[in-house]
Amino acid sequence: MNEEKFVEFSRIQVVFGSGSGRYHALDGVDLDLNKGEFVSLIGHSGCGKSTLLNLLAGLQLPTEGLVRVAGKAVTGPGLDRAVVFQSHSLLPWLSVEANVQVAVDSKHPDLPKKQRREEALRLVEMVHLQDHATKKPGELSGGMRQRAGIARAFAAKPEVLLMDEPFGALDALTRGSMQDELTELWQSQQTTVLMITHDVDEAIFLSDRIVLMSNGPRARIAKQWSVNIPRPRTRETMLEHPEYLLLKRELIHSLNDSHFLSAA
Amino acid sequence: MTAIALETSKQTKPILDPPVNLSENDNHQPSQKPKAEVGRDRADEEKVRERLRLLVFPSVSLFLLLFVWELYSRQNGVTLPGPTAVFRDSHHLIFHPWFDNGANDKGLGWQILASLKRVAIGYTAAAVVGIVLGFMLGKLRGMRQGLDPLIQVFRTVPPLAWLPISLAIFAKSEPAAIWVIFITAIWPILINTSVGVMRMPRDYENVAQVYEIRGWRYLTLVLLPATAPYMFTGLRIAVGMAWLGIVASEMLTGGVGIGFFIWDAWNSGRVSDIIVALAGVGCTGLALDRAVALVANLVGTQID
Structure with a gap:
């Protein structure tokens, strides 16, 4: 694996509000992501996982500290860091295809219209929504919407893909097939991924590394684990791998260890 | 069927x-x-x-x-004509809306059409200015804070109260009447549009930023569709108010128009004519309201 630091969070402090409404969300977060690495972020609700993701997306700026991508400081959002939002956030008045088209048009403003259309269609097919391309998000199931959101993110051909519980709202079966599709996409595009999840199995199955955050306020990085299960992974090989149970036990233990998670 | x-x-x-x-x-x-x-x-x-x-x-x-x-x-001492008396006195107005004897002596159709023309000009101007200003107020906090007190005061001024001022400004009755329509209709459009912009879900804003949807594309793909329901609610309230305003202002400015027709009929004691004209005003107002709702539906916005 390429060991170059591609994404760097250094000495991050995030404070919301002031006075009695002041909330110190993140206190001294340091985290590096290598190029092409798939990193999962776990931790209890309200621990600042989404805040960390928003910092990298540029949707929020740190109170102190610096976020860098490829050596350059993040100062705002951009196509190089596409986001799959927790609530899919498709534009409800546009069809699936048009939602993807928007990102394609932003990425390739100079390409002829026909080529941009073809690219959008290719992405819609990639997430198997070609039969629903002209439908509005409101006419789709939760899984389909999430897939459209992923197609839009990939349309940006991002250096970094950010996902906030992308499969949280899905049933187990859809979730499984979406995870497989995501792995395939990730391996073919070699993007760096930061994903928030509550699902320990999902984290182990998809990630190269799992990062646990302590509980807020003043959340920090509590612990990190490398996932040394060889790829390509399937659910069966994962279950049989000796590392799987050890890792899962440790993750669950750490998540439940309130003493360990609370800020010192 | x-x-x-x-x-x-x-x-x-x-x-x-x-x-x-x-x-x-x-x-x-x-x-x-x-x-x-x-x-x-x-x-x-x-x-x-x-x-x-x-x-x-x-x-x-x-x-x-x-x-x-x-x-x-039919009670003793009542001067208001009943339905049968209205029909007897004024059936020529009901059955011949398009007669034209020159000057102000025209059928109800012409009178209403003349008023609709004024409303169309004043209302269109109010819609354009109101929507543009509404977007700016919704987006620019400083401008909103600066103008909000003025807007809150001006929007409560009754349409007719604007008339003397507008006559003083324009010195002619025609632009003064249109100004009254404009100033009456603009507030609900402006206020609803700015509220729509302010209430646009943060999610859409995030999508626009992450996926670099800017300028013209931001306006047409994100901002306009997101605020359309609020905008059309404002447009619909405004069309009703504009119609209220025109009838009142024409009573004072004179000429051809349903407002002056009513005033003129009152001065010549034709109460039955007034009642027929009122029915025409009401039906036209309803039609205007429906027309805006129809346009909203045509562009895919569901307002009730």
């Missing part, structure tokens, strides 16, 4: 849903027919009954109104 038939066939006979299948699946029809026909009959019956109610109940209340009014007008 065809629309109703299509709807019911969708619910009861999915196989026959695409019209093409009607001719292609001949062998399916006999087994499908009886069941589907029963469902269709029942649904049709319900629709007919609902329509009958919508016809009967308003007719009853209209009849009651006319009846009470007629009774009241």
Whole structure:
């Protein structure tokens, strides 16, 4: 694996509000992501996982500290860091295809219209929504919407893909097939991924590394684990791998260890 | 009627849903027919009954109104003409809306049309300025804080109170009347549009930022569709207020127009004519309201 630091969070402090409404969300977060690495972020609700993701997306700026991508400081959002939002956030008045088209048009403003259309269609097919391309998000199931959101993110051909519980709202079966599709996409595009999840199995199955955050306020990085299960992974090989149970036990233990998670 | 038939066939006979299948699946029809026909009959019956109610109940209340009014007008000392007297005195206005004897002596159709023209000009100007200003107020906090007190004061000024000022500004009655429409109609458009912009979900803003949807694309793909329901609510309230304003302002400015027609009829003691004109004003106002709602539906915005 390429060991170059591609994404760097250094000495991050995030404070919301002031006075009695002041909330110190993140206190001294340091985290590096290598190029092409798939990193999962776990931790209890309200621990600042989404805040960390928003910092990298540029949707929020740190109170102190610096976020860098490829050596350059993040100062705002951009196509190089596409986001799959927790609530899919498709534009409800546009069809699936048009939602993807928007990102394609932003990425390739100079390409002829026909080529941009073809690219959008290719992405819609990639997430198997070609039969629903002209439908509005409101006419789709939760899984389909999430897939459209992923197609839009990939349309940006991002250096970094950010996902906030992308499969949280899905049933187990859809979730499984979406995870497989995501792995395939990730391996073919070699993007760096930061994903928030509550699902320990999902984290182990998809990630190269799992990062646990302590509980807020003043959340920090509590612990990190490398996932040394060889790829390509399937659910069966994962279950049989000796590392799987050890890792899962440790993750669950750490998540439940309130003493360990609370800020010192 | 065809629309109703299509709807019911969708619910009861999915196989026959695409019209093409009607001719292609001949062998399916006999087994499908009886069941589907029963469902269709029942649904049709319900629709007919609902329509009958919508016809009967308003007719009853209209009849009651006319009846009470007629009774009241026949009391001793009452000068208000009853429905039969109105019809007797003013049926020429009802049956000949397009007569033209020159000057102000024109049919109700011409009078209303003249007023509609003024409303169209004033309302269109109010819509353009109101929407543009509404977007700016919604986006620019400083501007909002600076202008909000002024807007809150101005929007409560009654339309007629603007008239002397506008006569003083424009010195002519025609632009003054249009100005009154403009200043009456702009507030609901401006306020609703800015509220729509401010209430746009943060999610859409995030999507626009992450996916670099900017400038013209931001306006047409994100901002306009997101605020359209608020905008059209404002436009719909405004069209009603504009119509209220025109009738009032024409009473003072004179010329051809339904407002002045009513005032003129009052001065010459033609109360029956006023009552016919009022009905015309009411129906036109309703039509304007429906027209804006229709436009909203056509552009895919659902306002109630």
